[in-house]
Amino acid sequence: QQQVKQSPQSLIVQKGGISIINCAYENTAFDYFPWYQQFPGKGPALLIAIRPDVSEKKEGRFTISFNKSAKQFSLHIMDSQPGDSATYFCAALHREDSNYQLIWGAGTKLIIKP
Amino acid sequence: DTEVTQTPKHLVMGMTNKKSLKCEQHMGHRAMYWYKQKAKKPPELMFVYSYEKLSINESVPSRFSPECPNSSLLNLHLHALQPEDSALYLCASSPRGQGTVSGNTIYFGEGSWLTVV
Numbered sequence: 001q002q003q004v005k006q007s008p009q010s011l012i013v014q015k016g017g018i019s020i021i022n023c024a025y026e027n028t029a030f031d032y033f034p035w036y037q038q039f040p041g042k043g044p045a046l047l048i049a050i051r052p053d054v055s056e057k058k059e060g061r062f063t064i065s066f067n068k069s070a071k072q073f074s075l076h077i078m079d080s081q082p083g084d085s086a087t088y089f090c091a092a093l094h095r096e097d098s099n100y101q102l103i104w105g106a107g108t109k110l111i112i113k114p
Numbered sequence: 115d116t117e118v119t120q121t122p123k124h125l126v127m128g129m130t131n132k133k134s135l136k137c138e139q140h141m142g143h144r145a146m147y148w149y150k151q152k153a154k155k156p157p158e159l160m161f162v163y164s165y166e167k168l169s170i171n172e173s174v175p176s177r178f179s180p181e182c183p184n185s186s187l188l189n190l191h192l193h194a195l196q197p198e199d200s201a202l203y204l205c206a207s208s209p210r211g212q213g214t215v216s217g218n219t220i221y222f223g224e225g226s227w228l229t230v231v
Contacts, residue, residue: 032218032219034220036222041227042224042225043118043120043204043222043224043225044157044204046219046220046221049219087154089156091156093219093220099145099162099164099169099170100145100208100210100218101159101162101170102159102220104156104157105156106155106156107154107155107156109154
């Protein structure tokens, strides 16, 4: 299955709270999982990424948790700030022949309320 | 430096016009991509160039014509577009050929907003 399912579609969090976005996949051939952050009018920017042999990766306030057996991964934003308000896409990098392709989640619009 | 530069940032064109979008990267990446993104949707892959050769064409209409003059440049030539082609067009690049999937993270430019009138 060439799908990545992302939830929720939208999320409102108070400033200082924890934002959590979840993704699930079926294809065990996916072997790299990046998260992209996209502000209105801008291109997606790589935020953080994880390989499936790692259960957690943390960069500043952003953490990816990865559960290989459940084929699920999630993004946690600690101490969420209004500047984190953006659309977040999870993705899976898939290699087919000699080409790498991104399989995208549907996106989550995150709003951080001051 | 993970910069992919796209020009123009905004383009308005009529349905009979011919225009081009340009993309440049100086990271030594050997794979370059064109994506199309509609509002509130993830990017959709259009074309992939690998080592300056077209390796993926996702059944894109012929009114979109990609060109890769060298390893740093990627163009998208536009002709006889339809209003429904109005979207954000994203260029991206990735290292390729470095042996690991994680070495092939895909980096995006800021995009070119295209409006077809």
